[in-house]
Amino acid sequence: MAGATKLRRFLRREEGQALPEFALILPVIILILFGVLEFGKMFNYWLDEGHLANTGARYAVVDSLPGGATLQQYIRSQAETSQLRSGAHVCISFPSGTHAVGDPVKVDVTYNTGVPVVRSISNGIFGGAIPATIKIAGSSTMRLEAVPTHYSAGDGGTGAC
Numbered sequence: 001m002a003g004a005t006k007l008r009r010f011l012r013r014e015e016g017q018a019l020p021e022f023a024l025i026l027p028v029i030i031l032i033l034f035g036v037l038e039f040g041k042m043f044n045y046w047l048d049e050g051h052l053a054n055t056g057a058r059y060a061v062v063d064s065l066p067g068g069a070t071l072q073q074y075i076r077s078q079a080e081t082s083q084l085r086s087g088a089h090v091c092i093s094f095p096s097g098t099h100a101v102g103d104p105v106k107v108d109v110t111y112n113t114g115v116p117v118v119r120s121i122s123n124g125i126f127g128g129a130i131p132a133t134i135k136i137a138g139s140s141t142m143r144l145e146a147v148p149t150h151y152s153a154g155d156g157g158t159g160a161c
Helices: 002-011 018-061 071-077 082-087 116-126
Strands: 089-093 104-114 133-143
Touching: 018 071, 018 082, 018 089, 018 104, 018 133, 071 082, 071 089, 082 104
Parallel strands: none
Antiparallel strands: 089 104, 104 133
16 A cells, blocks of 8 residues: 555656646747747838838939939948848839929838748648738838939839839
8 A cells, every 4th residue: 555655646746847838838939039039120121111211202302313323222222131232122103193393202112021930830830820921111202392303213123113
């Protein structure tokens, strides 16, 4: 009988219980951590794109072309991160269809970014609920103060957005 009591006491011990609980919660903690980091990165891209669009619209309304390249290339070159400098799409358009003084000019900056760590973790847990890429965009519209002669509408190459 003494052996059975010792066995029951041994089976009811709780030393080491924290390890399996930690192993169960660790993937969720990692998913949250990387989710916060990637959300912060995307939020920074969004803020930077809004700033780039505002800067581009300011140059566009006064018909200024700094740096000797196209206005779209200059706007891209002012990005804070190398990802935006190489992958952002800058589009200048005239929403009213004309480009006289007082007409609006619109500058859109977009970037397609992925969330690779969160996507790969969540695909294993939730079965692919997160898209492969997310489009982040910044936009600014201002009124022309001078007729544009140093830049044209479009994306700086094809003329289409």
